[in-house]
Amino acid sequence: MARLDLLKFMPFRLSRLAAEVSTALSSEYIEQYGIDVPQWRVLATLGFREEPCSAQFISQCTRTHKSTISRAVTELLKNKLIERVANADDRREFRLQLTAKGTRLYEELIPRLLRREQDMLSCLSVQERKDFATTLGKIEASLDLVQTSQQAKAKAAY
Amino acid sequence: MARLDLLKFMPFRLSRLAAEVSTALSSEYIEQYGIDVPQWRVLATLGFREEPCSAQFISQCTRTHKSTISRAVTELLKNKLIERVANADDRREFRLQLTAKGTRLYEELIPRLLRREQDMLSCLSVQERKDFATTLGKIEASLDLVQTSQQAKAKAAY
DNA sequence: GCCAGATAGTTTCACATGCAACTATTTTGC
DNA sequence: GCAAAATAGTTGCATGTGAAACTATCTGGC
Structure with missing residues (x-):
């Protein structure tokens, strides 16, 4: 189970x-x-x-x-x-x-x-903080969470 | 500024x-x-x-x-x-x-x-996932977020 | 043993938030 | 140039949630 x-x-x-x-x-x-x-x-x-x-x-x-x-x-x-x-x-x-x-x-x-x-x-150590930020960035990107005004406009145009 | x-x-x-x-x-x-x-x-x-x-x-x-x-x-x-x-x-x-x-x-x-x-x-790679979990664990611990029933009782007893 | 305070769980209330409808304006298609 | 669709922003409505008050029960001090 x-x-x-x-x-x-x-x-x-x-x-x-x-x-x-x-x-x-x-x-x-x-x-x-x-x-x-x-x-x-x-x-x-x-x-x-x-x-x-x-x-x-x-x-x-x-x-x-x-x-x-x-x-x-x-x-x-x-x-x-x-x-x-x-x-x-x-x-x-x-x-x-x-x-x-x-x-x-x-x-x-x-x-x-x-x-x-x-x-x-x-x-966290300095390196750990960096890695953590990088990893968050990857997850955000994969979930399409990184939204800039340009991307927002591009999306809207879709 | x-x-x-x-x-x-x-x-x-x-x-x-x-x-x-x-x-x-x-x-x-x-x-x-x-x-x-x-x-x-x-x-x-x-x-x-x-x-x-x-x-x-x-x-x-x-x-x-x-x-x-x-x-x-x-x-x-x-x-x-x-x-x-x-x-x-x-x-x-x-x-x-x-x-x-x-x-x-x-x-x-x-x-x-x-x-x-x-x-x-x-x-994320396997290693990145592990590291991410470990890092989350550290932050949780430092914010005192890791709550088990035992800890809850110990806290209540304070 | 009894009373004060603690605890488990419920309910009322106030409030924050997402959705949808709405107004005003702009853009698009023809 | 006009009608239809899109967009910026606001507002009414329904809902979910935390705080606090409440009931019922238990525990600890005396």
């Missing part, structure tokens, strides 16, 4: 690990700034990219449902952490960018989150 | 990967058997362990909230996939076990899920 040890089953382990890591990390911005995970993803995308982005773009590259992004954007606008400008070329679309306040928050948050990430990986 | 590429940020990558893997996998039992993830976790625990388990035990070793497990158990009982027997030693607790029907479903499901897991890891 086939048996399966849940604790050694990769999908379960990933799910459990991701949940734990996410909880540990999000406490950093939820408690202190009242920002939730979708809002953080919007800020992270806008802070990293140079130019303003559309909600659609953020949705695609964070792989977060567009309604979730829409609600996160609404909240961030209300708190004046981001602002949006109409796009003359396409009036369905808005360009989103960080406000000065949003940029300050972003710059305050990033070093702390990067430190937390390093803390969580501190149980 | 510190920047953070979400696509290279481990917490985000784990979250995205876990979600994708979970969706890909759960279609195997959701569509065909109408079983959701918490229900699957209950079945997997009961099928793997020899003896009947309490809901509490399942909750701890799957790290799933007890109310979620409670609801999954209710549903599984309704569908006669598991049964519960009163525990004479402690009448607050019920011992849960698979019914014949539940065992059949379990035995049908396991090989298919294991095959899916292997498919998802097929992009």
